[in-house]
Amino acid sequence: MNIKLALVPGDGIGPEVVTQAVRILDKIGQIYNHHFEYTTVLAGGAAIDATGECLPKETIAVCKSSDAVLLGAVGGWKWDVLPGDKRPERALLGLRKELGLFANIRPAILFEELEDACPLKKELIEGGLDLVVVRELTGGIYFGEKGFKQTEMGLAAYDVEQYAEEEVRRIAVAAFDISMKRSKKLCSVDKANVLESSRLWRRVVSEVAKNYPEVTLENMYIDNAAMQLVRNPKQFDVIVTSNIFGDILSDEASMITGSIGMLPSASLSQGNFGMYEPIHGSAPDIAGQDKANPMATILSTAMMLKYTFGLVNEAESVERAVKAILAKGYRTPDIMSSGMKPVGTKETGDLILIEIT
Numbered sequence: 001m002n003i004k005l006a007l008v009p010g011d012g013i014g015p016e017v018v019t020q021a022v023r024i025l026d027k028i029g030q031i032y033n034h035h036f037e038y039t040t041v042l043a044g045g046a047a048i049d050a051t052g053e054c055l056p057k058e059t060i061a062v063c064k065s066s067d068a069v070l071l072g073a074v075g076g077w078k079w080d081v082l083p084g085d086k087r088p089e090r091a092l093l094g095l096r097k098e099l100g101l102f103a104n105i106r107p108a109i110l111f112e113e114l115e116d117a118c119p120l121k122k123e124l125i126e127g128g129l130d131l132v133v134v135r136e137l138t139g140g141i142y143f144g145e146k147g148f149k150q151t152e153m154g155l156a157a158y159d160v161e162q163y164a165e166e167e168v169r170r171i172a173v174a175a176f177d178i179s180m181k182r183s184k185k186l187c188s189v190d191k192a193n194v195l196e197s198s199r200l201w202r203r204v205v206s207e208v209a210k211n212y213p214e215v216t217l218e219n220m221y222i223d224n225a226a227m228q229l230v231r232n233p234k235q236f237d238v239i240v241t242s243n244i245f246g247d248i249l250s251d252e253a254s255m256i257t258g259s260i261g262m263l264p265s266a267s268l269s270q271g272n273f274g275m276y277e278p279i280h281g282s283a284p285d286i287a288g289q290d291k292a293n294p295m296a297t298i299l300s301t302a303m304m305l306k307y308t309f310g311l312v313n314e315a316e317s318v319e320r321a322v323k324a325i326l327a328k329g330y331r332t333p334d335i336m337s338s339g340m341k342p343v344g345t346k347e348t349g350d351l352i353l354i355e356i357t
């Protein structure tokens with residue numbers, strides 16, 4: 001296969017972890033006979049510094065003309081002083097919208113080797129944990145009307161939560177499709193006891209459910225879901241929810257695994273196109289020090305190989321290699337525990353490369 005990838009290293013630790021992921025992809029290419037062609041583009045703070053804009057037009061164009069996008073992370077202290085619409089994070093939102101990436105797939109997997117990192121009681125995670133949050137990514141309060149107005153209580157600011165039937169339908173279909181490939185259990189999370197937009201959400205999800213008679217659908221309110229996730233996380237398999245609830249629940253789910261530095265994500269549009277990125281952020285405090293864990297980005301390439309290119313063997317090879325070095329006791333500082341062997345970003349890449357077969 002000839003594969004055209006857009007690389008968006010971004011800020012902080014983004015460039016270092018993307019560098020390691022590219023080495024892994026090249027090795028996969030050699031072994032399985034694929035050719036990866038990369039175009040590196042700017043977004044976030046790096047783009048602000050170079051061009052004055054967080055998401056230059058060229059970046060969008062290159063991403064659109066590629067088969068998939070691999071992103072590191074954006075943001076950092078340096079740009080925190082900028083007004084909301086000029087911040088590096090806007091680049092992420094812009095990419096999601098411009099590329100039509102409405103389905104955000106965020107797996108939360110507790111790696112057996114890292115069970116000690118889980119902050120929950122052992123009995124709650126007996127036998128591991130493997131759930132996935134399917135988050136709507138281009139609608140809701142993130143993209144609704146926003147602004148300011150004068151009220152009796154002084155200046156007010158508002159952000160509108162709004163969902164159209166078709167927006168809910170397509171994310172529900174994506175979630176049911178994923179459920180069909182897993183344990184056929186889907187939990188839709190909303191706030192239908194209060195919000196009109198949630199009542200529409202729940203109605204549309206129930207309509208879509210009729211096409212998936214094998215999947216057991218449960219509806220849960222967001223407050224209860226946040227609580228259930230720490231009370232009994234193993235009751236969940238696939239969770240589907242709105243943009244903002246998904247933002248919150250996916251962070252909570254990743255914390256339960258105890259190793260946010262390990263978790264990949266995929267943002268998909270209609271068709272096979274996708275943007276792949278680690279769940280962790282730009283971690284400016286450790287940037288450039290060879291301390292970052294590149295595994296989440298490397299595992300993001302595995303998701304890319306599987307979801308966009310249908311290369312399941314190649315994806316499994318990457319996943320196996322990551323697990324192998326964990327099993328051998330190699331740990332970056334974020335997942336270090338006593339008796340393990342400390343490694344840096346580059347050495348982690350070196351070790352994973354050796355395991356790729």
Ligand code: IPM
Binds near residue numbers: 092093247
């Ligand atoms: C995420 C992040 C982003 C979001 C921010 C950086 C805009 O928190 O991807 O979860 O809220 O979607």
Ligand code: MG
Binds near residue numbers: 247248251
């Ligand atoms: Mg978030």
